[in-house]
Amino acid sequence: MAKLRSVKGMNDLLPSEIPRWHRLEQVFRDTVHRYGFGEVRTPVVEPTELFVRGIGDTTDIVEKEMYTFEDKSEKSLTLRPEGTASCVRAYLEHAVGNVEPVSKWYYIGPMYRRERPAKGRYRQFYQAGCEIYGDPGPYVDAELIDLVVTYLGRLGITDVEVLINSLGSGDARARYRQALLDYLRPRAAELSEDSQRRLERNPLRVLDSKAAQDQAIAAEAPSLLDHLDDEDRAHFDGLIATLDAFGTPYRVEPKLVRGLDYYTRTLFEVKARSADLGAQSTLCGGGRYDGMIGDLGGPPTPAIGFAIGLERLLISLPDETPAPTLDAFVVVQRPELAVEGAKLARELREAGLRVDADLRGNSMKSQLRRADKSGARYAVVVGERELAEGSVQLKDLHAGTSTSVARAALNETLAGE
RNA sequence: GUGGCUGUAGCUCAGUGGUAGAGCACUGGAUUGUGGCUCCGGUUGUCGCGGGUUCGAUCCCCGUCAGUCACCCCA
Numbered sequence: 001m002a003k004l005r006s007v008k009g010m011n012d013l014l015p016s017e018i019p020r021w022h023r024l025e026q027v028f029r030d031t032v033h034r035y036g037f038g039e040v041r042t043p044v045v046e047p048t049e050l051f052v053r054g055i056g057d058t059t060d061i062v063e064k065e066m067y068t069f070e071d072k073s074e075k076s077l078t079l080r081p082e083g084t085a086s087c088v089r090a091y092l093e094h095a096v097g098n099v100e101p102v103s104k105w106y107y108i109g110p111m112y113r114r115e116r117p118a119k120g121r122y123r124q125f126y127q128a129g130c131e132i133y134g135d136p137g138p139y140v141d142a143e144l145i146d147l148v149v150t151y152l153g154r155l156g157i158t159d160v161e162v163l164i165n166s167l168g169s170g171d172a173r174a175r176y177r178q179a180l181l182d183y184l185r186p187r188a189a190e191l192s193e194d195s196q197r198r199l200e201r202n203p204l205r206v207l208d209s210k211a212a213q214d215q216a217i218a219a220e221a222p223s224l225l226d227h228l229d230d231e232d233r234a235h236f237d238g239l240i241a242t243l244d245a246f247g248t249p250y251r252v253e254p255k256l257v258r259g260l261d262y263y264t265r266t267l268f269e270v271k272a273r274s275a276d277l278g279a280q281s282t283l284c285g286g287g288r289y290d291g292m293i294g295d296l297g298g299p300p301t302p303a304i305g306f307a308i309g310l311e312r313l314l315i316s317l318p319d320e321t322p323a324p325t326l327d328a329f330v331v332v333q334r335p336e337l338a339v340e341g342a343k344l345a346r347e348l349r350e351a352g353l354r355v356d357a358d359l360r361g362n363s364m365k366s367q368l369r370r371a372d373k374s375g376a377r378y379a380v381v382v383g384e385r386e387l388a389e390g391s392v393q394l395k396d397l398h399a400g401t402s403t404s405v406a407r408a409a410l411n412e413t414l415a416g417e
Numbered sequence: 418g419u420g421g422c423u424g425u426a427g428c429u430c431a432g433u434g435g436u437a438g439a440g441c442a443c444u445g446g447a448u449u450g451u452g453g454c455u456c457c458g459g460u461u462g463u464c465g466c467g468g469g470u471u472c473g474a475u476c477c478c479c480g481u482c483a484g485u486c487a488c489c490c491c492a
Contacts, residue, residue: 005483060490064418082492111492116418118486127492194489210489259491282492309492333450366444368452383450397452 009123020317024155024310025108028128031151035143037106037130042086044110048076054085054296056261058201065113079112084289084305087131092298102134120280120312131305138235141266141288142242144306148270148284149248156318159273160283162249165256166236168228169264169290176227177203183221190217207255223254235265263287266304272316283316284308328414329371330357331364333383341382344392351411372397378414
């Protein structure tokens with residue numbers, strides 16, 4: 001057992017599992033490109049203040065989950081716990097809003113949260129996400145939800161549930177908060193310990209508590225949707241009408257709240273229905289954050305985004321046979337022919353083929369076994385006889401047949417397949 | 418942060434108070450130049466780490482670390 005290990009909750013991804021990741025990423029890129037998004041790449045490290053102000057200092061993420069450290073100039077830096085704040089920072093820093101009215105960005109990359117690892121939850125984890133700046137919706141809200149469902153569908157993940165809700169905005173949200181407090185305070189003693197703590201700091205969070213005694217109280221609580229003002233209501237109705245027009249299935253969940261402070265109006269979540277993920281069934285979370293850009297010192301700009309947890313997708317992803325990674329495998333009859341074999345492999349690679357060889361001096365049996373396992377369609381055998389007559393033996397590993405091919409014609413023969 | 422379960426070969430796991438085994442994988446051969454099937458052989462371990470009980474611990478006890486699952490929260 002090695003003494004040097006990866007950091008708890010941060011995992012290696014070895015070459016054998018990378019094809020599945022490539023698939024997740026390629027299908028994501030292809031899908032978001034269809035919707036007009038462009039990729040953005042931001043640093044993994046940001047000033048701590050960005051997350052404190054952007055995500056909110058009452059959130060669990062900022063309160064206890066960030067990897068924060070001081071660099072040598074005594075600035076406080078933090079490993080990004082999510083992607084939205086960084087994107088907003090970049091959007092403002094480059095004054096992108098002055099150049100184009102609407103920006104549609106996507107990102108794929110690692111995020112860091114110091115939580116207790118569990119199935120589908122890691123300390124370094126990968127998210128793919130989208131952000132739209134400058135469009136107040138509600139059509140883009142529906143577009144994003146549709147995009148996520150489409151993406152998952154293209155991966156073969158169809159057993160999902162889309163939950164939507166509206167948190168309202170501005171005064172409506174403040175009024176609701178007050179109404180909720182008025183309802184909850186007299187019942188505070190009956191709430192769970194966690195919810196009692198949440199009560200004053202972020203009462204909305206009591207609504208999605210999983211504790212049984214909280215759920216009973218939450219069930220009778222005033223509904224968010226009843227407190228929306230006319231504009232919020234119209235926005236939410238517009239979202240629903242658009243989803244209906246798309247034929248995208250969804251469920252209105254008035255108690256859907258989510259843990260980040262910055263959300264306004266539209267909130268959504270996509271959950272896997274299969275049991276594979278245990279308690280971490282949320283595949284995707286997102287929502288509108290019309291206030292954040294202004295809060296961070298920019299011009300008031302409507303914004304909406306989502307993030308998908310790629311590890312969780314991977315758990316839900318149906319298995320597929322991986323594509324072969326090699327076209328041909330060179331085999332030499334005797335160790336003395338290693339240089340010939342290496343040269344041949346090089347020539348084939350130069351011709352654009354994916355080629356490997358095993359020139360450690362082991363037996364042909366062993367070399368052919370590796371050729372077989374590599375998934376290569378062909379083995380190219382170099383032996384005494386072949387060398388003498390300037391040919392090579394081309395063995396079709398699927399069919400089990402062999403043919404003699406003039407060495408000069410090998411490139412063409414292989415390329416023609 | 419709290420609780421449960423588990424740590425034996427690269428992987429999946431069996432096992433006994435007298436310091437270890439199987440299957441897979443890897444590898445040699447049966448076939449002095451031909452994979453996938455079959456057969457025969459071979460390599461691989463500080464039995465997670467530290468301490469205690471014992472003549473003796475991989476096994477029993479305590480601690481610790483790690484993994485995992487659940488809670489919390491989230492992706």
